[in-house]
Each structure stands twice: as C-alpha cells, then as structure tokens.
Amino acid sequence: MNPTIVLLGGDGIGPEVVAEAVKVLTAVGARFGHGFRYEPRLIGGASIDDDGMPLADETLAVCKESHAVILGAVGGPKWDGLPGALRPEKGLLALRKGLGLWANLRPVTVHPLLTDRSPLKAERLENVDLLFVRELTGGVYFGEKRRDETARGARAFDALTYEEYEIERVVRLAFRLAGQRKNKVTSVDKANVLETSRLWREVADRVAREHAAVTLEHQLVDSCAMRLLTHASSFDVVVTENMFGDILTDEGAALVGSLGMMPSASLGDSSVGVYEPIHGSAPDIAGKGIANPLGTVLSVAMMLRHSLALHDEALAVEAAVDAAVREGVLTADLARTHARSTSEVGSYVARRILESGAAYS
Ligand code: NAD
DSSP: OOOEEEEEEESTTHHHHHHHHHHHHHHHHHHHTOOOEEEEEOOTHHHHHHHSOSSOHHHHHHHHHSSEEEEEEOOOGGGTTSOGGGSHHHHHHHHHHHHTEEEEEEEEEOOGGGGGGSSSOHHHHTTOEEEEEEEOSOSTTTSOEEEEEETTEEEEEEOOOOOHHHHHHHHHHHHHHHHTTTSEEEEEEOTTTOHHHHHHHHHHHHHHHTOTTSEEEEEEHHHHHHHHHHOGGGOSEEEEOHHHHHHHHHHHHHHHOOGGGOEEEEEESSSOEEEEESSOOOTTTTTTTOOOOHHHHHHHHHHHHHTSOOHHHHHHHHHHHHHHHHTTOOOTTTOSSSOOOHHHHHHHHHHHHHHTSOOOO
C-alpha cells in the first residue's frame, strides 16, 4: 500500500510532534512493507505568514485527494490580534468543513503506570478505557447567531438545531465502534429540557433496534459529567452532540492528566480523516525540543486503523508507545527521572516498531 498522507504541522510545537509521527509512520512502512508518500503543507499561523490565509485552497485540495491528514496544532500569541476570519483556528474549521468531518473520536485511556499524573485517585482510574464520539458540524456552534436591542438592553441568540440525518450518522458510527469494543453505547443529551435532545434520543433508540448485540443507555449531560469523575470505567462508547462533546471530552482529558498523550480523529463520509493530538501549539515550550510527541503518534495509530484499515500496524504503534511508557522513555511532562527529548521519544517508538519483526526489504 502506498497511501498519500498530508502533513500539516501548523504552529508552535505542531511541526515538532508531527516530525516524530512521520518517523514512526516511516518505521511502520519499513516493518510492514508500505511506502507512505508525504505531502507537507502549511496551516494556521504558518500559512497566514506565507500567503495571508490560514488554509490555502490548494492545501485543502491536496487534503481532499489524500488518504489522510496528520495535523499538529495551530495558533499562538503572534496571531492573537488578527481579526476573527483570519485567525489560525479558522484554518482548522475550514479543513473540517472542507473535508465534511462530522465526527470527532477521542479515546480516553489511562496507562496504569501514569495514574499518579491524574488529579483523580488511582482507584478511580482503574480500567478506564472509553471512546468519545462527538458530533462535529451541527448544533449550537453552527446555528444562526444574532444580537438585537430590547427595551432592557442587548439580547443575544444562538440557535440549536439538529436534523435527523446528522444525529443518525454519528450514532450509527458510535454503534459500529462499540461493536468492535465492549458493546455498550452511552448516548448523552439533555432530553428533560431540549427538543433537539428528545429527537436525539428517538434516533438513538431507533438505531439501537438494529444493533441487538450493543446495549444502549441514555444519560443526561449533567450526571454524565459527574459519572466521568466517579465511575469513568463504566463507559465504553459515549456519543453526544457538539457542545456537550466539546465540554465532556476536555473533562475526559483532565481525567488522564497528561494533555501530551491524547490522540484524536475527525471523520466524515469519505475515508479521509484528520488525525491530531488534542493539545494546542504550546508556545511556552515550542522550539525547546521537549514536547511530548506521543499524542500525535497515537493519532497515527488511529489513522492506520480508521482511514487505512491497517489494524496490525495500528496495534504495533500502540504496543511501541506502551513500551516507551513502561521503559520510562518519556518527555519532561511525564518523566519521573531522566526526561528525554521529543526526538528521542519518537526515535525510541520507531525503533521498537522496527524491532518487533524483520523489516521488509
Ligand atoms: P496548549 O494545549 O497548547 O498548552 C497547555 C499546556 O500544556 C502548556 O503548558 C503546554 O506547554 C502543555 N502542553 C501541551 N501540549 C504538550 C505536549 N505535547 N507536551 C508537553 N506539554 C504540552 O493550550 P493553550 O496554551 O491554551 O493554547 C496555546 C495555543 O494553542 C493557542 O493559540 C490556542 O488557540 C491553540 N490551540 C490549538 C488547538 C488545535 O490546534 N487543535 C487546540 C488547543 C489550543
């Protein structure tokens, strides 16, 4: 297989962690006999500096023609003063919209050797292995926005709408993924208050009837937020709408306690997905060679699985990351004693993959 992978390093530590992802992917290619073709492009502040736009049309076109996109992060103080439409984050939104990415997947797992990095007690983190499936292109973030004046002052309006098909496709994805995991879907809503949530429930119930092997439970978003802190191990796949997902996935990240370890995937109708760590561009540590590359490397594992259907290759990457944690080959955010550089951690993971079997010639 010779897939084309677009590399959007972006800003700050983005290019540093993407470089390690490429190192790891190249090792996967050598180990399993694939010739990955890389197409490096600019996004975010780096693209603004280059041609004034956070995402060039040509870059989006190359992404559409590719098999998958690996993204670092965008943004930084240099571009904070720019008007809204020209800010680095607009590049991300344009990419998601341009590729029609309507689902965001964020796995939350806590490595047993890293439980002390979490603000929660270790016993609350035992067996935590859940997957958030967040709707990404609908809901209140995309609804009509308005402001007007009333006799009592300003009034603001954000419309929250969902169409049935938008709910159905993301719930179906959640059921399919649960079928490959522990066969349980928790659908999160606010059905006691919101009409969109009542529609969400109806659709989830209908999809559930087609998946007899998967159990569906409904949970209100407020109690879900609490259960994440008290019984996170009771979740398998959690599917929810855009804004609830935005908030709950960050709570999930806090649970793990290490931003640098967490991957994500954004998927849509085509097989082209965008794979990125959940952290930002970390301007405070950019250029120092100390950023943790493992969130990006684990995003590569998600890419191998979801966009390329290379399941053994994905497992090999995850096993090599596990080895890095067990051997303590970690950057300063996680290391107990001798912290390694970004590049050392990436090289270690790549070497473990190559050593896991004879390389193809
Ligand atoms: P951030 O995630 O960049 O950093 C938060 C803290 O975590 C910092 O102390 C940083 O040093 C640390 N950190 C983050 N990633 C790390 C890694 N891989 N290894 C070690 N430490 C790591 O969040 P922020 O500081 O709020 O935002 C910085 C910039 O990133 C802003 O411009 C923001 O808009 C942008 N941002 C971009 C994305 C994205 O591109 N998807 C996401 C979040 C924030």
